[in-house]
Amino acid sequence: MADEALFQFLHNEVIQYVNTTESGETENGRCVSKLENMGFRVGQGLIERFTKDTARFKDELDVMKFICKDFWTCVFKKQIDNLRTNHQGIYVLQDNKFRLLTQLSAGKQYLENAPKYLAFTCGLVRGALSNLGVKSIVTAEVSVMPACKFQVMIQKM
């Protein structure tokens, strides 16, 4: 419990700090992209440590399943609730109770803040995939808090 809390509290602090630091017209966009970059590097580091003793992955789907189960559980203490794919390089990962959103009130008035709370995790997934040899673009959307969907678009090399 306390571990999670440590990560959550620090994550919140980072959002606040980045938010007050990145000022200017494109404020929101820059803030999100800074957070995404941090997530990317953390994801790279984590997956490296995490797959040290893992067998080689069969294919892309196998990698995605690993992210949804093992990686998600390690970071967010639960698995992704639903994984869908069009079998053409798009994957949708749905988390019905996303840990970093549960602290925000469910009211609609906070929906506009959601991107900041998802950016780090988008980067985390992109960084993890990148270190497993899968180049991707990761975006996120929230319809009803605290559920959210991460969309992974694989970039063919």
Add this chain to the structure above:
Amino acid sequence: MADEALFQFLHNEVIQYVNTTESGETENGRCVSKLENMGFRVGQGLIERFTKDTARFKDELDVMKFICKDFWTCVFKKQIDNLRTNHQGIYVLQDNKFRLLTQLSAGKQYLENAPKYLAFTCGLVRGALSNLGVKSIVTAEVSVMPACKFQVMIQKM
């Protein structure tokens, strides 16, 4: 293992980010104080969650012991190795293998970077103590990496 890694990696990112963001003459000092402030708020949040079901503390020393054992174990996966006090409001907490320094090389050339890696934790302790009703000033020093000492000076109110 992975939990710790998550915190460590994020902590590193925060240091890097704060470091590149806070520029100017007093760069280093501002950087350290930003990190300390983040730690303070995280410490407040953590201790609140962590002492929810704890019995009341007997006295100041009792509080310090809790920080050295339970709180330290929760955050750093080990206890403080040595706690000393002059019984006049000064406590020295020694950690012989401080988790956030073990990643830095032990060479002397990195000693000057150490304050940045300790600032968050100084704040963490100050925030935790503050929420337990103990106002303090917390500083840290490293003699030989990765050992370090945190000095807590209680501020009588």
